[in-house]
Amino acid sequence: MKSNLRSPAPGALMRNGLLLLLALVLPVWQALAQAPTAQPEMAEVLRQNGKIYVVVAVIVVVLAGLLLFLISLDRKLSRLEKEVREER
Amino acid sequence: MKRNWWKALTVILLLYVAVAGLLVPVPRLAILNESIRNLYFHVPMWFGMTAILIASVYYSVRYLRTPTAEFDIKAHEAARTGILMGCVGLATGSIWARYTWGAWWTNDPKLNGAAVAMLIYGAYLVLRSSFTDEQQRARVSSIYNIFAFAVAMPLFYILPRLTDSLHPGAGGNPAFARYDLDSDMRLVFYPAVIGWTLLAFWVAQLATRISVLKLKVYEKQLA
Numbered sequence: 001m002k003s004n005l006r007s008p009a010p011g012a013l014m015r016n017g018l019l020l021l022l023a024l025v026l027p028v029w030q031a032l033a034q035a036p037t038a039q040p041e042m043a044e045v046l047r048q049n050g051k052i053y054v055v056v057a058v059i060v061v062v063l064a065g066l067l068l069f070l071i072s073l074d075r076k077l078s079r080l081e082k083e084v085r086e087e088r
Numbered sequence: 089m090k091r092n093w094w095k096a097l098t099v100i101l102l103l104y105v106a107v108a109g110l111l112v113p114v115p116r117l118a119i120l121n122e123s124i125r126n127l128y129f130h131v132p133m134w135f136g137m138t139a140i141l142i143a144s145v146y147y148s149v150r151y152l153r154t155p156t157a158e159f160d161i162k163a164h165e166a167a168r169t170g171i172l173m174g175c176v177g178l179a180t181g182s183i184w185a186r187y188t189w190g191a192w193w194t195n196d197p198k199l200n201g202a203a204v205a206m207l208i209y210g211a212y213l214v215l216r217s218s219f220t221d222e223q224q225r226a227r228v229s230s231i232y233n234i235f236a237f238a239v240a241m242p243l244f245y246i247l248p249r250l251t252d253s254l255h256p257g258a259g260g261n262p263a264f265a266r267y268d269l270d271s272d273m274r275l276v277f278y279p280a281v282i283g284w285t286l287l288a289f290w291v292a293q294l295a296t297r298i299s300v301l302k303l304k305v306y307e308k309q310l311a
Contacts, residue, residue, distance in 0.1 A: 052110060052111065053111075055110065056106065056107055056110050056111060059106045059110070060103060060106050060107060063102055063103060063106050064103065067098075067099050067102065067103075070290060070291075070294070071095070071099075073294055074092075074095070074290075074294060077294060077297050077298065077301070080301055081297065081301060084301060084304050084305065084308075087308075
């Protein structure tokens with residue numbers, strides 16, 4: 001049964017996904033670290049200066065990562081289901 | 089892909105909610121401030137939980153009418169997803185309470201009702217794991233699931249409304265009266281409810297498919 005599996009090792013896929021996520025998040029991290037510390041600006045004054053867009057970007061990246069993981073899990077399951085059906 | 093359109097819709101709606109939920113203007117209210125945006129994330133957890141628990145009860149009833157392993161698996165995985173959503177709902181509500189009401193937990197009828205309801209569903213998982221015979225497990229847990237739903241829903245939605253409560257939507261509380269009229273918030277809130285509910289169904293479907301596969305592989309090994 002194992003020889004029929006054509007999908008890449010789940011570990012490798014996971015690693016690739018994690019690397020992609022890191023590559024996406026790290027630049028944003030850099031931007032966060034360089035924020036001025038003298039006067040903390042809040043979303044109240046001007047949303048652009050409050051850097052709310054950075055938060056939005058981070059949340060979108062996190063959510064996209066989770067959803068991509070769900071999609072890949074879904075596909076792997078479909079492949080497995082097909083295999084089990086054909087083996088009958 | 090034709091049968092999976094709703095998964096694409098889930099992705100689109102949730103990404104929209106993440107962006108619009110943080111950027112679309114909201115009413116300026118004292119105490120709540122920007123935390124009013126939690127409405128797009130905390131409240132849909134409970135909507136999603138209710139929807140998936142209804143699905144769970146549906147499959148429990150179907151199991152009792154026609155006992156097949158598949159109905160039992162569907163009811164179980166739906167209930168598990170509902171419990172997960174409820175726990176996330178409790179946790180997010182607790183954080184929100186800390187910064188608006190000043191305490192992680194208050195002895196509010198809505199909060200305690202939700203906690204008791206979650207414990208009732210926790211007992212469902214314990215009950216399930218205490219059987220070794222599959223058919224007995226499926227039958228007894230189906231019956232318990234129906235009772236748990238019948239007890240939990242009044243605890244969530246009816247009893248808190250009969251008394252005073254801090255929590256909006258329970259008792260006489262005008263805290264959210266302004267967003268009731270705010271069309272900007274509705275533009276995000278309704279997609280959020282649909283998106284998070286669909287996500288719950290997606291997760292439950294994946295869990296169900298894994299369990300069904302496991303069962304099939306196990307049966308094949310026995311044969």
